[in-house]
Amino acid sequence: AHQWRGVIEEYREWLPLPEGTPTHTLREGGTPLVDSPWLSGLTGADVWIKVEGSNPTGSFKDRGMTVALSVAVGQGAKAVVCASTGNTSASMAAYAARAKVKPLVLVPQGKISAGKMAQAIVHGAQVIMVRGNFDDCLRISRELAEKFPVALVNSVNPFRLEGQKTAAFEIVDLLGDAPDVHVLPVGNAGNISAYWKGYTEYHREGMSTRLPQMLGWQAEGASPLVRGEVVRDPETVASAIRIGNPASWHLAVEAAETSGGRFRSVTDEQILDAQRRLAAAEGIFVEPGSAASVAGLLQDVAAGEDFRGRTMVVTVTGHGLKDIDTALSTFTDLVDVVVDPEVSAAAEAAGLA
Numbered sequence: 537a538h539q540w541r542g543v544i545e546e547y548r549e550w551l552p553l554p555e556g557t558p559t560h561t562l563r564e565g566g567t568p569l570v571d572s573p574w575l576s577g578l579t580g581a582d583v584w585i586k587v588e589g590s591n592p593t594g595s596f597k598d599r600g601m602t603v604a605l606s607v608a609v610g611q612g613a614k615a616v617v618c619a620s621t622g623n624t625s626a627s628m629a630a631y632a633a634r635a636k637v638k639p640l641v642l643v644p645q646g647k648i649s650a651g652k653m654a655q656a657i658v659h660g661a662q663v664i665m666v667r668g669n670f671d672d673c674l675r676i677s678r679e680l681a682e683k684f685p686v687a688l689v690n691s692v693n694p695f696r697l698e699g700q701k702t703a704a705f706e707i708v709d710l711l712g713d714a715p716d717v718h719v720l721p722v723g724n725a726g727n728i729s730a731y732w733k734g735y736t737e738y739h740r741e742g743m744s745t746r747l748p749q750m751l752g753w754q755a756e757g758a759s760p761l762v763r764g765e766v767v768r769d770p771e772t773v774a775s776a777i778r779i780g781n782p783a784s785w786h787l788a789v790e791a792a793e794t795s796g797g798r799f800r801s802v803t804d805e806q807i808l809d810a811q812r813r814l815a816a817a818e819g820i821f822v823e824p825g826s827a828a829s830v831a832g833l834l835q836d837v838a839a840g841e842d843f844r845g846r847t848m849v850v851t852v853t854g855h856g857l858k859d860i861d862t863a864l865s866t867f868t869d870l871v872d873v874v875v876d877p878e879v880s881a882a883a884e885a886a887g888l889a
């Protein structure tokens with residue numbers, strides 16, 4: 537029997553790996569591309585959802601982490617560091633455990649979900665909580681990596697984007713061509729840059745006939761790319777993308793502009809609404825940061841944007857179980873239904889009898 541080998545082995549010829557790089561993998565990637573009757577119906581387009589929450593640690597970060605960690609370890613790193621809103625740190629901690637190097641994580645205090653915190657801790661990371669936001673954490677992590685023997689694996693590390701670009705390869709491999717439109721959430725702006733890199737590299741080598749328009753969605757309270765300026769105090773319920781000064785700003789702007797795409801924003805209310813609607817309509821539970829892409833598509837449709845006849849891919853970046861507190865908090869009308877252990881009682885409560 538054969539199983540998916542992980543993004544390094546599946547796409548090795550497309551990755552500029554230094555000679556002698558070991559492969560530290562959890563067999564990430566190879567994630568489902570699920571058709572969306574609901575969104576296809578709303579748009580008149582052929583809409584596919586790339587479910588990145590199906591990666592080993594529950595987010596797309598694993599694609600970049602297998603490459604960044606493998607290269608860092610190949611170059612002799614004994615410790616790795618990242619700043620994170622929770623998913624990068626969860627992923628780094630897992631891959632560091634596998635590669636037997638020491639993971640050091642900097643997170644904004646009180647601003648990452650319990651599930652993501654648990655992942656970092658259980659995998660054995662040293663977690664430092666910073667009285668500040670993600671942007672502060674990234675600034676400190678960069679400086680730590682400059683001054684001390686610890687390798688930085690945030691997406692400013694180019695090998696992160698190399699790994700993450702494989703998601704675009706998978707989509708083209710599956711659909712037989714690039715989609716017309718690609719929709720995704722944007723925080724630190726690494727992922728949109730990585731997808732664009734993947735699409736353009738495949739296109740250059742004749743693997744696709746077209747390049748997609750890249751539509752990036754930010755949370756309104758953390759939308760520097762929409763406003764065109766740094767946001768000092770980013771705020772959003774979508775903690776994954778609570779970022780005011782994205783590291784890959786220029787690459788992301790280039791991706792949007794070159795592709796004929798754009799950045800727009802959605803409110804927290806739209807994000808939580810989209811999270812619920814996607815879960816109910818398609819059986820796909822994503823975290824709020826991921827739901828920003830779906831919320832964005834819904835907003836475009838409401839605004840009369842015409843997507844009819846096109847092929848669209850919507851990336852949902854992280855699993856809904858990453859942040860159950862936020863998910864449950866939206867169900868304010870939730871009432872516990874408790875019954876005695878009798879069929880009749882359950883049937884009555886369920887309205888069956």
Ligand code: F0G
Nearest residue numbers: 620621623624723724725726727853854
């Ligand atoms: N969706 C999720 C679930 C994320 O965790 C992130 C980023 C993004 C979208 C945005 O991707 O930064 O490449 O534009 N999370 C980072 C982290 C910042 O630390 O986990 P991006």
